[in-house]
Amino acid sequence: MKIAMIGTGYVGLVSGVCFSDFGHDVICVDKLPEKIAQLERGEVPIYEPGLDAVMERNVAAGRLSFTTDLAAAVDGADAVFIAVGTPTRRGDGHADLTYVMAAAEDIAEALTGYAVVVTKSTVPVGTNRKVEAVIRAANPEAQFDVASNPEFLREGAAIDDFMKPDRVVVGVESERAKAVMGDIYRPLFLREFPVVYTDLESAEMIKYAANAFLATKISFINEIAALCERVGADVKSVAKGIGLDGRIGNKFLHAGPGYGGSCFPKDTSALARIGQEHGVPQRITETVIEVNEAIKRRMIDKLLDLCGGSVNGKTIAVMGVTFKPETDDMRDAPSLTIVPALVGGGANVRVCDPQGLREGKTLLPGVTWVDDAYEAATDADIVVILTEWNEFRALDLARLAGGMAAPVMADLRNVYDRDSVLAAGFTQYVGVGR
Numbered sequence: 233m234k235i236a237m238i239g240t241g242y243v244g245l246v247s248g249v250c251f252s253d254f255g256h257d258v259i260c261v262d263k264l265p266e267k268i269a270q271l272e273r274g275e276v277p278i279y280e281p282g283l284d285a286v287m288e289r290n291v292a293a294g295r296l297s298f299t300t301d302l303a304a305a306v307d308g309a310d311a312v313f314i315a316v317g318t319p320t321r322r323g324d325g326h327a328d329l330t331y332v333m334a335a336a337e338d339i340a341e342a343l344t345g346y347a348v349v350v351t352k353s354t355v356p357v358g359t360n361r362k363v364e365a366v367i368r369a370a371n372p373e374a375q376f377d378v379a380s381n382p383e384f385l386r387e388g389a390a391i392d393d394f395m396k397p398d399r400v401v402v403g404v405e406s407e408r409a410k411a412v413m414g415d416i417y418r419p420l421f422l423r424e425f426p427v428v429y430t431d432l433e434s435a436e437m438i439k440y441a442a443n444a445f446l447a448t449k450i451s452f453i454n455e456i457a458a459l460c461e462r463v464g465a466d467v468k469s470v471a472k473g474i475g476l477d478g479r480i481g482n483k484f485l486h487a488g489p490g491y492g493g494s495c496f497p498k499d500t501s502a503l504a505r506i507g508q509e510h511g512v513p514q515r516i517t518e519t520v521i522e523v524n525e526a527i528k529r530r531m532i533d534k535l536l537d538l539c540g541g542s543v544n545g546k547t548i549a550v551m552g553v554t555f556k557p558e559t560d561d562m563r564d565a566p567s568l569t570i571v572p573a574l575v576g577g578g579a580n581v582r583v584c585d586p587q588g589l590r591e592g593k594t595l596l597p598g599v600t601w602v603d604d605a606y607e608a609a610t611d612a613d614i615v616v617i618l619t620e621w622n623e624f625r626a627l628d629l630a631r632l633a634g635g636m637a638a639p640v641m642a643d644l645r646n647v648y649d650r651d652s653v654l655a656a657g658f659t660q661y662v663g664v665g666r
């Protein structure tokens with residue numbers, strides 16, 4: 233199959249690279265010339281483990297290329313995927329569909345033969361029909377069908393998630409388009425990964441419902457964690473005890489500083505707005521959003537308490553600022569709420585993150601970036617574990633404590649246990665929900 237991938241970000245690039253690895257001919261399009269130039273030089277513009285090797289072998293095999301020329305990529309394509317951003321629209325919490333609709337218009341003008349226009353971006357229910365209407369209006373002669381194919385990959389494990397998905401969801405209404413989608417995903421059918429064929433609206437809804445459910449699990453355990461602290465329970469044991477129940481499952485039950493990232497915050501917000509618009513408020517999702525904001529503020533209070541009520545003049549070493557490990561993505565990371573509160577409170581904040589600097593240097597003004605965890609902690613009053621990168625999971629705690637002015641640890645990811653932290657020379661340890 234010939235595939236054009238419009239939008240070469242976290243999802244578009246991974247999807248394009250993986251489709252080419254399936255054996256398809258893929259052209260990845262982006263409107264940012266510097267991104268395309270980087271890709272043409274063989275450089276991956278994002279940090280995603282394993283992506284560079286798969287990209288390199290498919291470029292070498294002649295199956296994968298990059299361009300800013302959308303029309304050239306769409307010409308002759310069997311499928312045109314839209315994988316552009318759908319951020320939260322300023323002011324009202326809705327998904328901003330500007331990029332999707334602009335891409336649809338460009339695609340309309342570029343369509344030559346029959347193609348399936350597939351929306352991979354996360355979009356509100358009804359968007360695929362709008363995409364269809366936009367293309368139809370711009371190019372009444374165009375031969376095409378639309379399909380909804382939401383993406384479920386996780387940054388940091390994106391290649392594996394794409395190649396070995398829990399499921400593929402395809403919303404499609406014509407047999408011809410279904411056949412094209414079947415050919416594209418054939419390597420996954422052959423390995424018996426489940427494919428859910430459904431209508432457009434259900435496919436769009438599945439993506440929002442999935443993310444809202446996962447966000448609910450996180451907010452649920454975070455709220456339980458706050459109660460655990462009051463009643464003397466340990467949320468890690470509680471999560472284990474409930475997670476072993478097959479109906480609940482043990483994933484997404486790690487208490488922490490609240491969810492962030494490029495998906496949960498914007499998708500829960502969009503779902504809440506969709507519900508309000510249709511007169512069916514999604515009260516659980518609305519509460520999940522409120523709880524998540526409260527959790528981030530609770531983390532700030534925790535740090536203030538540890539510093540005796542004020543962080544003014546304190547030196548705080550923050551380990552990890554990306555929204556999770558194994559990604560450089562900072563979008564809506566809890567660090568973007570917590571770190572500015574510390575800086576605003578007069579703290580001297582040192583940040584250490586293996587991949588956070590590129591985005592973080594503009595998003596977190598007023599902090600000092602330090603490459604090494606031990607250097608960041610030298611003479612610090614408190615060390616805060618904010619993102620559980622592997623290198624922060626196995627720190628030499630005695631060495632860390634030995635260099636600090638006041639060895640105090642706030643472990644907002646529950647990476648360590650209190651006894652070993654205290655045994656290593658720390659005078660105080662706080663986790664979340666313990």
Ligand code: NAD
Pocket residue numbers: 238239240241242243244261262263264267302315316317318331334335338352353354355383384385386387494495
């Ligand atoms: P991103 O911001 O990383 O990438 C979007 C890219 O699209 C950018 O490079 C931008 O320059 C490009 N673009 C925008 N308009 C364009 C146009 N008209 N023509 C060509 N290129 C254009 O976004 P992302 O994180 O890859 O997310 C894309 C979509 O996938 C979103 O709807 C998101 O919700 C969804 N999604 C993301 C993830 C994730 O983990 N990031 C997971 C599942 C689904």
